[in-house]
Amino acid sequence: MDIQLSHVKKSFGKTLVIKDLSFAITAGEICCLLGPSGSGKTTLISLMIGALPADSGTIRFGDTEMPDMAVLKRLGFMPQNDALYDDLSAYGNLKFFGGLYPIKKQALDARITEVLDIVELTDHRKKLVKNFSGGMKKRLSLAIAILHKPDILFLDEPTAGIDPVLRRKIWKQFQSFKAQGTTIVVSTHVMDEVIECDKGALLYNGQLIEYDTVPKLLDKTASGRIEDLFFAASESEARS
Numbered sequence: 001m002d003i004q005l006s007h008v009k010k011s012f013g014k015t016l017v018i019k020d021l022s023f024a025i026t027a028g029e030i031c032c033l034l035g036p037s038g039s040g041k042t043t044l045i046s047l048m049i050g051a052l053p054a055d056s057g058t059i060r061f062g063d064t065e066m067p068d069m070a071v072l073k074r075l076g077f078m079p080q081n082d083a084l085y086d087d088l089s090a091y092g093n094l095k096f097f098g099g100l101y102p103i104k105k106q107a108l109d110a111r112i113t114e115v116l117d118i119v120e121l122t123d124h125r126k127k128l129v130k131n132f133s134g135g136m137k138k139r140l141s142l143a144i145a146i147l148h149k150p151d152i153l154f155l156d157e158p159t160a161g162i163d164p165v166l167r168r169k170i171w172k173q174f175q176s177f178k179a180q181g182t183t184i185v186v187s188t189h190v191m192d193e194v195i196e197c198d199k200g201a202l203l204y205n206g207q208l209i210e211y212d213t214v215p216k217l218l219d220k221t222a223s224g225r226i227e228d229l230f231f232a233a234s235e236s237e238a239r240s
């Protein structure tokens with residue numbers, strides 16, 4: 001299912017934070033939303049998953065205009081700040097969130113075993129989340145996001161604060177989801193992560209300053225560093 005955004009705008013109070021965005025995310029690809037803090041990445045994800053209404057414009061998943069309940073059920077979302085229950089174990093959290101889906105108890109238990117294995121938390125299934133490290137919490141959040149086998153995964157800074165070794169493991173996991181046909185929309189301000197993605201949407205002050213395949217984006221830079229494209233945007237803003 002492709003995702004098509006057309007003239008999407010969003011304000012908070014009098015501040016326009018998403019400024020007339022139009023672009024399309026291709027099914028089966030990894031698309032990263034890149035941008036400095038405050039550029040609008042989380043807001044854009046919230047608009048796409050139907051957590052926030054757009055002020056104007058349309059968001060379509062395939063032929064369906066959002067929000068649409070049937071489509072929403074096919075999405076997985078990993079928020080920037082872990083939405084976990086500290087006083088429950090990893091298993092308890094998965095059981096709770098799994099209970100929100102129409103999955104039979106036995107099938108849910110089997111799926112919990114599967115996702116714990118995918119994120120390498122099987123040995124910690126009984127541990128309370130309050131005793132988890134930041135990286136373990138991220139992996140548990142990811143397990144929750146994939147519990148219902150979503151077709152499209154929205155990941156909001158999934159590797160923020162994660163060490164490079166674990167980050168590499170997590171990205172390997174994303175690539176394996178992609179190989180199984182999952183579309184992934186991932187926000188990051190770690191510029192190095194862009195090479196893991198098929199396309200990059202560069203956001204600056206709520207505007208889409210670039211959207212292209214990653215090789216083409218890198219070609220547009222003098223140094224092969226994606227940061228250059230942001231420097232160019234900030235210089236042109238300073239001149240205007």
Ligand SMILES: Nc1ncnc2c1ncn2[C@@H]1O[C@H](COP(=O)(O)OP(=O)(O)OP(=O)(O)O)[C@@H](O)[C@H]1O
Nearest residue numbers: 012017035036037038039040041042043044080189
């Ligand atoms: N609920 C809200 N009410 C008012 N302003 C908001 C709200 N949510 C976001 N904003 C503002 O909208 C702008 C975009 O914020 P957003 O969180 O989407 O950026 P971001 O690119 O995800 O940043 P970060 O990388 O720091 O997470 C910021 O100026 C932010 O202060």
